[in-house]
Amino acid sequence: MSRLLEVKNLKTSFSTYAGDVQAVRGVSFHLDKGEALGIVGESGCGKSVTMMSIMRLLSDNGKLIDGEINFDGNMISNYSERQMESVRGNDIGMIFQDPMTSLNPVFTVGDQLIEPLMKHRKIGKKEALEEAIKILELVGIPSPRKRIKQYPHEFSGGMRQRVMIAMSLICEPKLIIADEPTTALDVTIQAQILDLMKNLKDKLNTSIILITHDLGVVADICSRINVMYGGIIVETGTTRDIFYKGRHPYTWGLLNSVPNPKKKNKEKLQPIDGQPPDLLKPPVGCPFTSRCKYSMKVCLEKQPPLFELSEGHRCACWLCHPDAPQVDSPIRRGRDGE
């Protein structure tokens, strides 16, 4: 597979009255063509800011401090705002958590689909209408010819999210970034939307970055996962590496807070106690220290590098140092359905 996106040493901060919040502190990762990558972590870990930095959609007080973003062979981190406008929507589509904030309530769904089609593909209104109907059909909207004339409020939450997905696909982007696309939906609709995304990815060979706080959501779609904490990537690997051979205590915490639907007996989920670090003054050492029961002296003094555990599986924890004490993974047995 060839490379679609390469991010190197991305750093983003936000100026506030209290000082600069260092939201992303040197993040590097890649995505291949046709691949789905999950970015997982709790609120404030930097996962959405990383994506907004790539799309150059930061709020006015946000600033890309450092880093390189290469997209499909072009160094888009050097692009002007005008060049980025053509990348957004044309080459990279986005799906947000709440479709109502992205859909305009005063225009019909059809108007909102047709306009970008006419603009980006330079086609007439009639052709754009037929294309839009086809896309609504593709994302599973029943009676698309009739529903294309309706307004967003006439759609249910799940159907609105399907419209949002249709909008992100409209210009056949090479990459779709989905930021918590199912968080606002109930569980059955969540499963339908995730199935839809998976089918579309397989059918259209579009690359996907799926941002979520829920490891369970990425399991079926993504082949690789980046776990983020405190503005950095603390573990990266294949979905199998993370689920079965996860080595970072934060990954263990996340895994132990995912319900296992295959377990017959109800199991108690274990929350991760404590609070994330204050990124106004990020810790010198490991950002997970204050919540980690394995914390050692070195953890307070030095940020651990990403230790290579196997090809593509890396973990930023001093426990992965060859001289560190051996600690057994506390991940509950039976994630595979025992």
Ligand code: SF4
């Ligand atoms: Fe815990 Fe230390 Fe590993 Fe950080 S580096 S996760 S504090 S053991």
